[in-house]
Amino acid sequence: MYNERSFIMAEEQVPRVQDDLYGHVNGAWQRTATIDPDRVSAGVSTDLDKLVEKELLADLKDALAKAPDKPKDNFQKAAVLFGKALDFDQRDREGMGPIQPRLSKIQSIKTLADFNQNLPYLIQKGYNLPFVPYVGTNMHDATRYQVMFSSPETILPDVTMYADPTQKQQLLPVWEKMARLLLAQSPLSPADQETYVQDALTFDSRIAAHHMNHEEAAVDDNFDNPVAWDIALTKFAGVAIGAGIQPLLPSMPKTVNILDLKYFNHFSDTFNADTFWEWQHWAYVNELTDHAQYLSRDLRKIGTMYQQALTGQQELTPPERFAYNVANHYFDEPIGVFYGKKYFGPQAKADVTHMVEDLIATYKQQIHANTWLSDSTKAMAVKKLDTMVIKMGYPEKARPLYDRISIDKETPLATTLDTIAEVSQQYRFARLNNPVDRSEWNMPAQLVNASYDPSANDITFPAAILQAPFYDVNASRAANLGGAGATIGHEISHAFDNNGAMYDEHGNKKNWWQPADFAAFKKYTAAMIAQFDGIPYAGGKINGKLVVSENIADNAGLNAALQILHAEDAPQSDFQEYFINYARTWRTKIRPEFERVILKTDVHAPALLRTNVPVPNFPEWYAAFGVKPSDRMFRPADKRVVIW
Ligand SMILES: [Zn+2]
Structure with a gap:
């Protein structure tokens, strides 16, 4: 039976899909999965992180073995930095x-x-x-x-x-x-x-x-x-x-x-x-x-005490991953260019780019069919979609900043990192009067994530997220739409979330809305806030206002990818596969200490809720699984919210 909050978590070992989509797909895993003592989470994203890390660790070691003392190539510089971060003996000698x-x-x-x-x-x-x-x-x-x-x-x-x-x-x-x-x-x-x-x-x-x-x-x-x-x-x-x-x-x-x-x-x-x-x-x-x-080893151990208390991570990050994280943080872009060129195939690039174009076209149709926007607001929204730039997989080259950074084998790690930070800051400040470089990427290719940048009106899909279960060249169209499709739709719709909607097609913060349209949009936004606000979670409550922009994007992404299935006359089994794979991509377990922190700091709701709360907003969900008013993931029509 429907109750505002009861569809959130079922108790059964494997709940019926109609009662708990997330639990149906991930419940057995959720109950038995353990988080590695040196990590703060487990699940799909963590597994992809591990895969990327394994590949790049081998590449960095290989490059380090071949690197000269003062490397010129930026990936080799990253490798030497990796080697330096791995040299704990030198740091023990240096102390403070x-x-x-x-x-x-x-x-x-x-x-x-x-x-x-x-x-x-x-x-x-x-x-x-x-x-x-x-x-x-x-x-x-x-x-x-x-x-x-x-x-x-x-x-x-x-x-x-x-x-x-x-x-x-x-x-x-x-x-x-x-x-x-x-x-x-x-x-x-x-x-x-x-x-x-x-x-x-x-x-x-x-x-x-x-x-x-x-x-x-x-x-x-x-x-x-x-x-x-x-x-x-x-x-x-x-x-x-x-x-x-x-x-x-x-x-x-x-x-x-x-x-x-x-x-x-x-x-x-x-x-x-x-x-x-x-x-x-x-x-x-x-x-x-x-x-x-x-x-030193000792100082690193002391210096991560507070971070460990915040995240609940039980053991120190192992030395190799620590070194990988250092290289990856300070040389993320050169590593990303290397990663993209080596691991992201042209077939995936072409196929996913096509999926993005399909989703943008779907959005346009939905904007045209929208019943609560005036024609002039619709025209501006379509303009935003028409000019949206797609950044797929990896950039061709890293920004020139990295050419200015030199890495040698002798300088202490902390000194090297301070110098990199200083050169980066000089680089940013020195270009104050230059035109903004729109070819820059705001996420590196090896990051399991995706983004929309309202100031550039562009969407970025790093190569690392375009892997199974998000995207697989051998998976069905429905599964890929439930994974990468919903993610792509999510990013596109950030152009029209409560913040993105305040920027025009050039990325300028400027109101392009007719007042009545904006008032209607605000009403929908308030309904979206209410859908999440106050849900008990991790000993606290969801703050609907904190997570609203991401929830608008999740809902819109789900809807846009569903519309593609409709347009392709997909059978009901495809819709089922779509929802199942959507739920699979959210498989996540996070340490309770860290959950309490992100409840206050993260604009994203927890994975379980990002699955079970938006899905009952869509008629396709009810048709795919025959969801009835007596099922827990049933929401009465008057309480469903679809904005985009
Ligand atoms: Zn987002």
Whole structure:
């Protein structure tokens, strides 16, 4: 019998599909699957990650064996970085040595005047500051870059967790313990060590007091505050921000975007002459926690304590995977180009590109057939689809940034990583006045994921996700539509989710909606929020507002791929296969500690709900499996929501 929340999880060993689609497909696996002690999740995505990792580990080792001491080729540079990250013996010999100069630098800054004088250096070298400068695509003119300022990260991953005594009391003591153990290996006296920990916590709570939470950050409007440069200056009371960023920029900006306005409206409360020492001690401790995992074996172990508490990961990441993760993080694009060329076949590329074109065409038909949009809004929506750029598999070449990075075998790992971060930042800041490079990819080919970028109106499908069960050249059309098809539809529809709908076909944040159409869209969005809001999960509740953009996309993706099956006159068995494979792609098990964190921070709902909540919105579901009002995954017609 239908009940708002009862279709979520069935108790049976293998529930009937009509009662619990996710459990029917994945329940037996879910009950017996274990998460590797050195991982935080198991399931389809993790298995694909493992496969990619196995392939690339062999390739990196091979390239490392052949690499010269100072490699020129970018994949070889990645391999040498991998080799360096794997050399734990060298790091045991170096101890704290590689970060000592940075710690001394922080200690040499003793006044706000020192701070201002050193600001260009501190920004350039990526020290922990009470603000984070960045250069990214201008939200209102997507052909240009813009300087942006955001707030530093807080210790607890979402600021609402500071108000939750359970999470606060479970997590902050672990962070404190980690900080104390790291400081114990620093040159500070025991009394100073304690002062530094307490000051770091106090300064963190000052940041947290005015920091956006993830629910707020899930709404683009909340981090879009363009202001004239002279207005921005007033937010940085006492800080010589102009002189600080000038050396990195080709010219001074006329406007900037203050991403976290709430934070910057209170900036002078957070950072001033009175709180200066708190900042200094916070920066010192953060320097240690940021770098520890790239130092000795012992420091890596201490430095990952807090991360392990957040995720529940029981064992340290094994050395080879740690080294792979380092190379993959700092050289993701060159590794991706290599991966795509080696592992992504032309047949898959042609076939999936065709599927994307089919889905875009389906969207267009649906927009034309839409009953609640006016013709002018429809015309704009179609324009967005017509101009959408498809990035399939892998880019032909990595951005020129990597040619500027040199990697040698001798320099310590932490120093090398700091230099890469510095060169990357220089690269981003130096192009402030250049036109935006739209050929850049925002995800590398070896990542098991996909994306839509509203500022470029493009969709990216990395090669790594275009594998079974998402996509398989030997699988049926229905299975591939339930996997890759629904994923592709999901990404396309981000162009029309509650955030994407605010950007035009060029990627400019601009309202192209007729007011009545937008009011109707908002009503549908509210219904989508309600469908998820408050569902009990992992000891907490789903925040419908946090996850709404992704749920709109899931629903739309499911619908668009279903329409293709209709257009092809697929038999009922194909619709069944479609839903079954959709559920299979969501097979996931996550450690409970991490589930509690992502409940507050992730704009995606948990996999179980991404399967069972959207599916009963579609008539095809009822027809495919004969779902009746007495079944748990039945939803009365008046409660079903289909936006796109
Ligand atoms: Zn998405």
